[in-house]
Amino acid sequence: MKFSLSWLKQYLETEATVEEIAAKLNAVGIEVEGIEDPTEKLAGFRVARVLTAARHPDADKLQVLTVDTGEGDPLQVVCGAPNARAGLVGVLGLPGATVPANGLVLRKSAIRGVESNGMMCSTRELELGEDHDGIIELPEDAPVGTAFAEYHGADPVIEVAITPNRPDCMGLYGIARDLAAAGLGTLQPIEQLDLPGTFPCPVEVRTDDPEGCPAFYGRVVKGVKNGASPQWLQERLKAAGQRPISALVDATNYMMLAYGRPAHAYDLAKLNGAVVARRAKDGETVLALNEKEYTLDSDMTVIADDAGVHDIAGIMGGEHSGCGDDTTDILLEIAYFDPERIAKTGRKLNLTSDARSRFERGIDPAFLDTGLDHLTQLIQTLCGGEASEVVRAGAAPATPKVVHFDPALTEKLGGVRVDLEEQKRILAALGFSVVTEEAGFDKAWAVTVPGWRPDIDGAPDLVEEVVRIHGLDRVESVALPRAEGVAPPTATPVQKLERRVRRAAAARGLHEAVTWSFLPEAEAEAFAEGNGGLWTLSNPISEDMKVMRPSLLPGLLSAAKRNLDRGASSLRLFELGRRYLRGGGGASDERLSLALVLAGDKVARGWVTGKAQPFDAYDAKAEALALLAEAGAPVDKLQVMPVLSEAEGGEAGSQFHPGQSATLRLGPKNVLARFGMLHPRLAQQFDVEGPVALAEIYLDAIPGKKGATTFARSSYSPPALQAVTRDYAFLVPVDLAAGELVRVVRGADKANIVAARLFDDFRGQGVPEGQKSLALEVTLQPLEKSYRDEDLKAIADKVTAAAAKLGAVLRG
């Protein structure tokens, strides 16, 4: 909301400067968003008198003036205005000044060979009006040499943001009231006018929807003459950001801006029969003043006559019955509409207006007669006319709210001690009336809430009133009580897990990305397996941000694509966050996961390594295992299994290369991670070139640590005897998973075998077709005594026997 300082001063008698007013507005909770001070715009413009005017030697339409600026020698100025003449007092822009209308910086120059030291200005050039037919003519006695801003009496404009709880401050009078309460001046009372009509109101006014429109007051003014509003009114409206339209329309807008009270003026000639507040009929339409047609329904309140709807009640008038230049008789409407009804109707029609924003927040229901009188008076002042008596249909809710308030609460909740007298003064200045309920001054007070404060509904609201007017800056900081000793740790196990895994990934060379939680539908669907249904927004901001991600991979893939498109050659990205699944009872199930994408070169071409090497599925596996280990998962117990069997409700490998992907599982069901190469079809969908390795780790699936935290490690007891290693090479069917062989060998003799590591996978010469040779290094740890040959033989027999169960044959 914007207003000019002079308008504010109509309601607030004050000597305060605009800066003091702005500071106080901020202090009481009316946030100042800007101050427009025209004196700044008009810097460098001066009242000046033309001493002589002569024809320009080289241009017919130009004159060469000598201008008295009030100091020093007169200046020579070239001017093209037809009204420039000797003796004229006008406004001279000196070199260095900026012309407000076009931003041109004036400088000393030569115009057609004649020196010019500035510019005589028109009203349009100074943004003071539209006139551009000639230069400004000031009265003869205007003081030559004075800064024009000072002479003109420039009026600063203050723009404030009004919080939605303060409909009273959506009228300037409410702002003045707050400032007065805060000690910045004296509030001028609203005059109680008594304007009895001179004839009965010729129009029947009725409310058939007392819920939506509890009160509907009206009166006719006959014989008005519409036209442009006077300058003072136009200037106030313009300062407030409203376009002046015509005196009748401007008058209602002025009422709204001044007192926060919307009203409406109908052209009586366009009305037929009784004017009634009623529910709209389903499908009924109205062409509103914004020239759009709205289709209404029976939940909406309208003002209508016999012919149809003329007003979407409390929101916007109709085009048909609006006032125009030829309007002579009008019906004024001032009504009280139910805030909820207005809010719902406005939302449904997606129609905002100044009236709606005030009605839905709640205007003063008591301000009907006074408001109507003031509007009538203003219209009569502007347009003449004769007013009828007022007709009143219904009545506004009148029961005033009373809040029981213990003034001690101000200190208990507000943290500041304010004298009881001062508390009373503040409340009274804001329009509350305070009555002590019980004997003794410090007992609870009964505080009656003024009608313009619908936001007040309890004692804490009154604490706020007292504290904000008293001054929030007078609240002293008080330290929170602190537990004795060193602050105990507060991080949850999940938080610790997140931190650890995040920093582990970063330490492994991955960059942490944060990508949108929402995805394009197609990308979400490509990763929706086993999600139980995607969460799709009703009102997405765009099609690209429509569905909550069921996986972190699509977002990372898109980020990878953007990076590759920007010329990145190697990408290691990860993200730690939630994926969104369906939970029980219609709630969401948001699961913590870490996803990573490896794309481009794993190793750039190098003088040692030769050609660039791409990432492969083993890189993704390495990251997955390393991060799972950091997350505390028992990685030595994990099994490498297919991504998703069809029995598990998915098409195997639809996101991953079916032959180059796997899951890491703890037991057959609990998938802790999946990893592998991106499916070429998806690579195409995401438009990423080159092989891409992916992994997704389900941090929520990792079993937590059991038992109480202990710090002491298990005792350290290195074996007394040295371990020995033995190598075994087996011929196995080519489709046997190497991990299987390692697993059975590792388990062949649990007392002696402490490790088995695969170090060779060979196919080709010397290995029969359909087979491969796998070589393992097995570590044996003797416990009490060193191995004898027969001990080693026995272990070897167990190894070969175990391997044989998988069809593995020891190579000779």
Add this chain to the structure above:
Amino acid sequence: MDYAATGQEALSRIEGASDLETVEALRVEFLGKQGSISGLLKTLGKLTPDERKVEGPKIHGLRESVTAALAARKQALEDAALEARLAAETIDLSLPAPEMPQGSVHPVSQVMDELAEIFADMGFAVATGPEIEDDWHNFTALNMPESHPARAMHDTFYFPDRDAKDREMVLRTHTSPVQIRTMLSDSAPLRIIAPGRVYRSDSDATHTPMFHQIEALVIDRDIHLGHLKWTLETFLRAFFERDDVVLRLRPSYFPFTEPSVEVDVGYANEGGRRVVGGSGDAPGHAWMEVLGSGMVNRRVIEAGGLDPDEWQGFAFGIGVDRLAMLKYGMDDLRAFFDGDVRWLSHYGFSALDVPTLSGGVGTPA
């Protein structure tokens, strides 16, 4: 006998040996079992004691000088061979060493860790809640009934879904629903922070439809506005690691707090950047809004299952992304969510930059 000539010849041949094999051959020739000098030594046994006294030292002298010469020659040849090998093994160490990829922690995560560290010291635990919320937790319980104009101001993302209690599902517009969830689950007294993603259907140069917030809630018996002010000052001073952080509290309006306070922080414009510190009214300074806060509304305390006559407290919510921008100098919020590795390398943090109170929570440039 005169061994000088023999010795001279032997020494000269040893001197002339050009490789270790020749040296070894000469050793065998002179000192081997069948060697010439070994042969001379054997003759000693056949001599009379007097002759032995004369010849013995000569032969031993000869043997010693040859032995020494052989050792010296061997050493010299070995040294030369090592020199030659080392010379051959010289490499160009200006060639690049193998590179390790450098990762980074996202500024949002880093700042969240910083905040958790500061608030832990002030006794705040961490609480969480779902991002896909029901409208009761997101609005109604926070004193925003269905028709409340503030609801419309929240630019809410809606889902067509309703939960089992027939509540409309939304993307949480703030972290405040965690207040309700925590009061309901943990009762009072409470001191928590709740960090996380929040959503508004708003997108322009300074707003993204997703951003990060951290909520703080303190519920106890005697908590008042003064405690709120202290907590904000203390936390912002610790976060920016400056003692001259100045706050301006302005009355405001949020449905879930009463009284409500908006908080500005003073900053200076330095080279086109906002640097937090000093009063916003000082020359070259201005105020910038950083957070909304207030005393928890009685209705909210009731919705949290607590008795508002017994419990009161404060809450505030602050944008984590904005805090990160202010502290570390990023100017474009949208870049936070782009995953551009150039940006991540530039603004991201090392894995080892773990915020600690003893080291200062911030990481210097």
